Amino acid sequence: MPFLADDTRAALARAQELDAATPTPASALDRLSAxxxxxxxxxxxxxxxxxxxxALASGADWGEIGAAARLSxxxxxxxxxxxxxxxxxxQQASRKRSARPSAKPTDLPGLSVAEAADKLGVTAQAIYLRVTRGQLxxxxIELPDGRKYKRVFLPEG
Structure with a gap:
């Protein structure tokens, strides 16, 4: 009895079919897709x-399994x-982490702390201190996915 599922065997057969394609080789995109x-x-x-x-049931340890799978x-x-x-x-927890955007949003109101510090010619720590003192x-801002950003609003003028 084969150990691969039907879908896997079909994908393997398709890759083998493209590999053996002669006299006209399969296109690069077809090969990549396969x-x-x-x-x-x-x-x-x-x-x-x-x-x-x-393997575990037969006494193998995680070192042997990792070596066979080419993993640590x-x-x-x-x-x-x-x-x-x-x-x-x-796997679900991993999917949730990878579904989060990797870039900071650019459409938030105000300035980031770093942007405000650059604009005023001070350090980020000075911006936080001015916010604490009520000077700024x-x-x-909390986004729907849970990320939070401190936004600074400089006085007009």
Missing amino acids: VRTLIAALEADAASLTAVRE PAAAKARWQGDDAAIAER EAQT
């Missing part, structure tokens, strides 16, 4: 997790340790 489809299928396939669980023992353990619910929970107005 490779990425195969990678995604392999990542989603339960074959790796099943093999890890069988800690990375292998973080990826495959626990039951299905624990693994799914770690500032607000903390």
